Amino acid sequence: MIVRVKDVSKSFQGQQVLKPITFDLAEGERICILGPSGCGKSTLLQMIAGLLRIDSGEVEMAGVTVERGRHFIPPENRPVNMVFQDYALWPHMTVKQNMEYGMKRRKLDSKERERRIDQLRSLLKLDGLLDRLPSQLSGGQQQRVGIARALATEPKLLLMDEPLSNLDVKLRTDMRGELARLLGELSIACLYVTHDRMEAFTIAHRILVLRDGMIDQFGTPSELFERPASPWVAQLMGYHNRLEASLADHGKNVALLAGSPITGQWTGKESVTGPVVLMVHPESVSIHNGKVGDANNLLKVTVVQTVYEGTRWRVIVETADQQPIHLFHHKSLEPGSEVTVWLSPKQTMLYARGGQ
Known part of the structure; x- marks a missing residue:
């Protein structure tokens, strides 16, 4: 297992936003965390990344406990990268420099950096863009750069927090297909937060439906659509x-x-x-x-x-x-x-x- 989350919970100012959550993510598997705004999706993702401390429970990555009780491995030492909703590119760096940033911090040699940049340039259709600044790119291009930067360090786990939500409808539809293809080709484990059912259906092997801080249902897209566990999940699946x-x-x-x-x-x-x-x-x-x-x-x-x-x-x-x-x-x-x-x-x- 790449990730094992066991009885993880979180409260803010006395209000519990995540009740004990337990699930596993296998190598190469893609799980979409689906649910409405405020249900705890992004909070769960940030705790797995190490950006937020858990209140209780345990998080394990690649067989290593990264958080339990006082034991805590900081995010920079976890085998994980994150793609944010707002792209979070360095505005003063070119596309190539943004992609190189993490690799330089990990002291990869220039030959290896060039190999990975060339591979990602081809996979993410970034030809002719490497010398541009983020302000010179469209929203879809910026999102592809954000994904390329996250993949450049070859993490064992990729976390994506509504990465397509800022795109227009057509571009979003095109990008979700491209993203599913890319993640499939790279066979990288991914936790993907979304509130869009069709996005989850396109990308996920399994979907974790989160509501009011709890797992309402967890299964394959076909299982959720054909046998929704509750009227609320049925509504989410389009049973209007x-x-x-x-x-x-x-x-x-x-x-x-x-x-x-x-x-x-x-x-x-x-x-x-x-x-x-x-x-x-x-x-x-x-x-x-x-x-x-x-x-x-x-x-x-x-x-x-x-x-x-x-x-x-x-x-x-x-x-x-x-x-x-x-x-x-x-x-x-x-x-x-x-x-x-x-x-x-x-x-x-x-x-x-x-x-x-």
Whole structure:
């Protein structure tokens, strides 16, 4: 294991922002820490880097305990580098000098420095930029330089704190694909903080969902999407339809929604009766055409609104008990008209009411 975090916690001014956190990161593995602002993502990353002291627990890197109790190895002596949200380049140094900085501090000879700079110049598409100052670069170019500088010392672990958040939407989409390719080619272990689900899906082998200082779910992107552990994780995964229902048959995972039987995926281990919550992905709701669907998952609804989104229409409908459902369709529908929709059992998640 490159990193082992065991029961690590942190408080600020009496307020606990991280409750005991435990997880491992293997060699070459990429873990994205996903969650909303204020959930403790950056705090966790800074404690692993050694920029913040932990209150309790233990951090181990490459088989060496770097922090436990009074024992503390400072960040400059840990096999780790960090890429910050604001790039943090030296403004008075050229691109090449920024890349060389860490290598010179570690007293690498000029031949080895040139070899690494040449390799990173090619990997990160920095041709023609080595003699420029950061102020002469675009945001995407500055971010690539920040990544190159972090990789130049060949750390065992790379920490990235929302490194693409300052880029525009198109550049961010392009960069996350390039970053996933680069990290894959270098086979470097990486902890990557983001609040963007698609960024996490593109980059991560596993995703650690953090909420209110605790791990809500930890697994592969497909595990999180196909079996979200809570309504909150389901919402994070794009299940934007939250519907209240009552459990009709726990054994067959059937709930009654506005009087209609709806089959879904039961997420809990407990046996419950009564009120439940259904989380349904908009992509898994379709207008019933008489050819597809389970008769148990048909629901009569009224069209409330349609919104044109370029390649398709977002249709907002309402159940008989006035609960809204969003779905996508290839054409507009008349507000006030009645239609029948089908809810895919595989992407309809059932949770005990009161779950978060």
